[in-house]
Amino acid sequence: MARLAGKVAIVTGGAKGIGRHYSLALAAEGARVMIADIADGADVVQEIATRDGADRAASFTFDVSDEAQVKALVAKTIERFGHIDIVVNNAALYATLAPRNLTEYDVETWDKVMAINVRGPFLMVKHVVPHMMARKSGKIINITSGVAYKGIPRMLPYVTSKGAMTSFTRALSRELGEHGIAVNSLAPGYILSDTGLSNTQHVEEERVKVRNTRAFKRDGFPEDLTGALVFLASSDSDFVTGQTLLVDGGSVNT
Ligand SMILES: NC(=O)c1ccc[n+]([C@@H]2O[C@H](COP(=O)([O-])OP(=O)(O)OC[C@H]3O[C@@H](n4cnc5c(N)ncnc54)[C@H](O)[C@@H]3O)[C@@H](O)[C@H]2O)c1
Numbered sequence: 001m002a003r004l005a006g007k008v009a010i011v012t013g014g015a016k017g018i019g020r021h022y023s024l025a026l027a028a029e030g031a032r033v034m035i036a037d038i039a040d041g042a043d044v045v046q047e048i049a050t051r052d053g054a055d056r057a058a059s060f061t062f063d064v065s066d067e068a069q070v071k072a073l074v075a076k077t078i079e080r081f082g083h084i085d086i087v088v089n090n091a092a093l094y095a096t097l098a099p100r101n102l103t104e105y106d107v108e109t110w111d112k113v114m115a116i117n118v119r120g121p122f123l124m125v126k127h128v129v130p131h132m133m134a135r136k137s138g139k140i141i142n143i144t145s146g147v148a149y150k151g152i153p154r155m156l157p158y159v160t161s162k163g164a165m166t167s168f169t170r171a172l173s174r175e176l177g178e179h180g181i182a183v184n185s186l187a188p189g190y191i192l193s194d195t196g197l198s199n200t201q202h203v204e205e206e207r208v209k210v211r212n213t214r215a216f217k218r219d220g221f222p223e224d225l226t227g228a229l230v231f232l233a234s235s236d237s238d239f240v241t242g243q244t245l246l247v248d249g250g251s252v253n254t
Pocket of ligand 1: 015062063091146192
């Protein structure tokens with residue numbers, strides 16, 4: 001049975017990489033999905049329309065770090081689908097970020113990573129949560145990363161931003177519990193997304209090393225994450241909040 005029938009989800013960064021798989025997985029479980037990305041999401045909308053029927057998805061091109069654009073996204077989603085039940089804070093500066101030693105990172109890069117990876121999710125919840133509060137329910141899923149626990153070198157702004165999102169999840173869950181809103185993190189291990197594979201330097205530095213740290217000694221793929229995402233988005237997780245679910249083949253143990 002479709003576990004998300006009648007639900008409306010926004011997936012930030014839902015047009016490409018892992019986010020595309022999240023958009024497809026939520027729609028497959030019956031949700032109507034707003035694909036919100038700085039990249040064009042029209043192809044994913046078409047993919048969902050062909051598989052699940054027209055009017056099951058829409059796309060909105062925006063910059064998650066810009067408050068006016070986040071407000072416009074939320075207004076458009078309400079106008080199009082009527083309400084918002086699920087937000088997946090997935091958009092981040094990741095695949096396009098080249099690994100560097102700390103002294104080689106400039107302030108502009110640091111600030112840009114924080115603006116997209118941390119301010120972005122803050123703006124999303126700031127503008128979506130009032131709509132969830134009015135319905136006394138909601139599921140917020142923050143995409144963090146196993147690197148927040150491992151503290152890998154040469155990605156300092158990125159790792160710091162994902163650590164921030166882990167604390168953001170904990171604090172926000174305490175604030176929103178009384179409104180019936182669940183806030184959890186999904187923390188993937190190293191995943192061979194199509195966009196991630198384009199970061200060839202990072203692939204060379206991480207792929208084999210990470211595989212060897214896992215209980216399951218294989219690569220991870222976007223499809224490995226979608227079951228955990230649907231669990232956190234559905235009523236199956238209704239007594240779960242403030243948690244981080246690591247999906248990494250058994251690399252980090254919690
Ligand atoms: N691939 C991995 O190994 C891995 C591991 C752990 C966590 N993650 C996290 O999973 C998520 C997706 O990663 P991915 O591998 O698909 O990489 P990615 O870099 O391709 O994903 C980022 C998505 O966000 C979008 N985006 C970027 N800047 C934006 C902006 N300013 N406004 C709106 N959208 C913007 C991109 O267009 C893209 O669709 C990210 O949060 C990443 O940190 C990835």
